Amino acid sequence: MNRTPQPAMISGVRPGSLAEEAGIEPGDAIVSLGGRVLRDVVDLQFYQSEPEVEVHIRKANGLDEAILFEKEIDEDLGLEFERATWDEVILCNNNCFFCFLKGLPRGCGSRST
Numbered sequence: 001m002n003r004t005p006q007p008a009m010i011s012g013v014r015p016g017s018l019a020e021e022a023g024i025e026p027g028d029a030i031v032s033l034g035g036r037v038l039r040d041v042v043d044l045q046f047y048q049s050e051p052e053v054e055v056h057i058r059k060a061n062g063l064d065e066a067i068l069f070e071k072e073i074d075e076d077l078g079l080e081f082e083r084a085t086w087d088e089v090i091l092c093n094n095n096c097f098f099c100f101l102k103g104l105p106r107g108c109g110s111r112s113t
Helices: 041-047
Strands: 008-013 029-033 052-058 064-070 079-081
Touching (some): 029 041
Antiparallel strands (some): 008 029, 052 064
């Protein structure tokens, strides 16, 4: 089942970080990064590693803003999130051959309803 990810709600911004310098605040959300909709923090870490990254932010007041970060390769933006996934999928869809999560007992990697 394909689920459209929701914007990644930002719960914290590290002091002195690039995100703080850009005016990003808790309650803002990432709509896309580099033109890509993010599914989870792994996507964020991968796509933010470039030396130039454009982030589409939805401010807490509902206004959208594009921020271009010019930074060192692999420099972190300084964002924190309450949840690690934004598409309601607890297990990722990458199907990595080394994934330890697939070896967990039934129910340990999924949301119970």
